[in-house]
Amino acid sequence: MLTKNFDDIAQALQNARTVGVASHIRPDADALGSTIAFALWLKDCGKEVTAWNEEGSTSKFHYLPKNEIVTLPTSTPQIFDIFVALDTSVKNRLGIVLDSIAPGTPLVNIDHHVSNQSFGDINYIDPTAPATGQILFEFFRHVGARITPEMAANLFAAISTDTGSFQYAGTNERTFAAASHLISCGVDVPGLSRSMYDSQPRRRFELLRFALNTAEFHCDDRIATFSLPLAEVERLQVLPEDNEGIIDHLRSIEGVEAAVFFEELPENKVRVSSRSKEPSIDVCKVCAVFGGGGHPMAAGARMDGTLENAKTQFLKVLSNEIRNRH
Ligand SMILES: [Mn+2]
Numbered sequence: 430m431l432t433k434n435f436d437d438i439a440q441a442l443q444n445a446r447t448v449g450v451a452s453h454i455r456p457d458a459d460a461l462g463s464t465i466a467f468a469l470w471l472k473d474c475g476k477e478v479t480a481w482n483e484e485g486s487t488s489k490f491h492y493l494p495k496n497e498i499v500t501l502p503t504s505t506p507q508i509f510d511i512f513v514a515l516d517t518s519v520k521n522r523l524g525i526v527l528d529s530i531a532p533g534t535p536l537v538n539i540d541h542h543v544s545n546q547s548f549g550d551i552n553y554i555d556p557t558a559p560a561t562g563q564i565l566f567e568f569f570r571h572v573g574a575r576i577t578p579e580m581a582a583n584l585f586a587a588i589s590t591d592t593g594s595f596q597y598a599g600t601n602e603r604t605f606a607a608a609s610h611l612i613s614c615g616v617d618v619p620g621l622s623r624s625m626y627d628s629q630p631r632r633r634f635e636l637l638r639f640a641l642n643t644a645e646f647h648c649d650d651r652i653a654t655f656s657l658p659l660a661e662v663e664r665l666q667v668l669p670e671d672n673e674g675i676i677d678h679l680r681s682i683e684g685v686e687a688a689v690f691f692e693e694l695p696e697n698k699v700r701v702s703s704r705s706k707e708p709s710i711d712v713c714k715v716c717a718v719f720g721g722g723g724h725p726m727a728a729g730a731r732m733d734g735t736l737e738n739a740k741t742q743f744l745k746v747l748s749n750e751i752r753n754r755h
Contacts, residue, residue, distance in 0.1 A: 431552045435571040441537060441551055442471070445510035449534075451481040451502075452561075453517040454524035455669055458625065461490045461499060462587035463515045463561040466580045468498050470569060473577070479507065483524035489670045492624035493586055494579040502529035511535050514549060516561035518542035518722055539564055544713055544722030556724070559599030562587025566607045578615030585611045585618075586625060593677065594626070598708065598726050633671040640675050646685075648748045653679035656691040656736055672702075680704045687712060687747060691740050699732045699739035703747070709754040715747050 432438070442448065450468050452460035461482065468480035479500075486499040508531040517523055518540060530536075538549030541564060543556035558564045562584040569576055576584075588607060592600045595608070612618060640655045647654060655675065672692060679688035686707050692700040701719070703712040705726040713728040719742070721730025732739040 430550070431547055431554065433553070433555075435553070435568050437551055438537060438539070438553055438568065439572050441511060441535070442474075442476075442513075445476065447477045447479070447508070447510045449479045449481065449507065449509040449512040449530065450515065451512070451517075451523055451526045452515045453522040454483045456482050456484065456487070456490070457673060458490060458493070458590040459560045459562055459587040460516045461486065461496065462493055462583035462585075462590075463565055465493055465495055465498055466562065466565055466583040466587070467513065467515060469495060469577065469580050469583075470574055473575065479509070481526045481529065483526055487670055489668075492621070492628070494582050502526045505529070506531040509534050511537060513537045513539065515539050515565075516541070518545045520546070520548040539568075542723060543725065544717065544728075557599065559597060559601075559604055560588045560591035562591065563604060563607055566611065567603075570610075576611070576614045581611040581614035581616045582621055585616045586621060589622070590625060594622075598724075630671065632665060632667050635665050636667045636671050637675055637678065639665060641678065644679060647744055648751055650684055651686045651751055652689065652744065652747060653682055653685045653687075654689045654691065654740065654744070655679060656740060657693060658736060659693045659695065662693075676702055676704055680706060686710055686751060689743065689747065691736055691743070693736045694731075697734060699734065699736055700729065701732060701739065701743055702729045703727070703743075707754075710751055712747070712750075715743070715750050718746050719743065 448471050450464050452464045464480050468478045471478045480498050481502045482499050485501040486496040490496055506529055512530050512534045536549040538552045540554050541558040541561050545554045555564050566584050645654050676688050676690045688704045690702040694700055705712045711725045713723050713725050716728040716730040719730040719732050723729055
């Protein structure tokens with residue numbers, strides 16, 4: 430069922446003793462921060478909690494308090510009274526976590542992606558929330574949860590990063606109200622911000638150098654793109670997590686209305702990330718043409734074929750979207 434009522438989630442969790450929590454593959458701070466905060470709250474409620482991610486807790490996010498609660502999924506399926514998927518728009522974005530959940534386990538799906546496919550038994554989808562962390566904050570307030578400093582830091586990181594540090598579409602008074610309350614719960618804003626934004630590994634800087642040197646402009650300079658071939662991933666020794674945010678450097682250019690990042694993956698696949706700067710340009714719609722999804726102004730897809738081929742096909746559809754917008 431689809432619900433707009435937090436009580437449905439609270440009731441479903443009330444009688445559960447064992448609860449699993451997980452978020453999507455290649456997690457960002459919203460995915461992991463939400464997972465950690467929710468797991469901490471469930472523990473506080475006396476539940477037996479398991480928090481998983483396909484990649485466990487990646488080193489990039491070791492600044493998130495209590496991140497060690499997130500582990501790799503077990504090799505054999507586990508039985509849970511209930512399993513909660515966070516920030517995950519499509520079921521298979523849970524990755525190998527899916528193989529570790531015993532069949533028949535009731536699934537709760539909490540997310541803010543407009544493209545969410547409501548794959549759970551209970552689905553709470555709020556596309557007006559700029560982060561899943563925002564939804565969880567409002568849930569915690571609704572049920573009168575005690576928000577510990579650790580939970581607050583995780584939710585703050587989730588909201589701060591998914592809003593591009595309180596800038597992107599969907600950032601509104603609710604967002605700042607959440608941030609304000611979380612700070613009162615004990616978030617060290619300068620310290621956390623330094624970890625989030627001023628502690629990039631040197632290899633990420635080298636990736637950015639490569640990106641800036643090879644960026645291209647299309648569609649009368651209204652689209653900026655960057656392509657990352659596998660050979661460069663190898664040469665620069667970058668990790669998938671290093672890619673995040675590179676696209677924002679393209680997006681920030683005056684006159685550019687959309688930015689796209691094409692990343693070559695093994696087995697002839699290409700990962701596409703796109704950002705729009707104009708509400709009238711819906712990149713989620715463009716990604717949906719290629720089986721992807723996300724948000725109207727930030728979306729992604731996985732395409733088959735070569736980097737060049739994916740680029741040509743995607744830019745064709747995106748250029749049409751830009752030229753035919755209303
Ligand atoms: Mn998110």
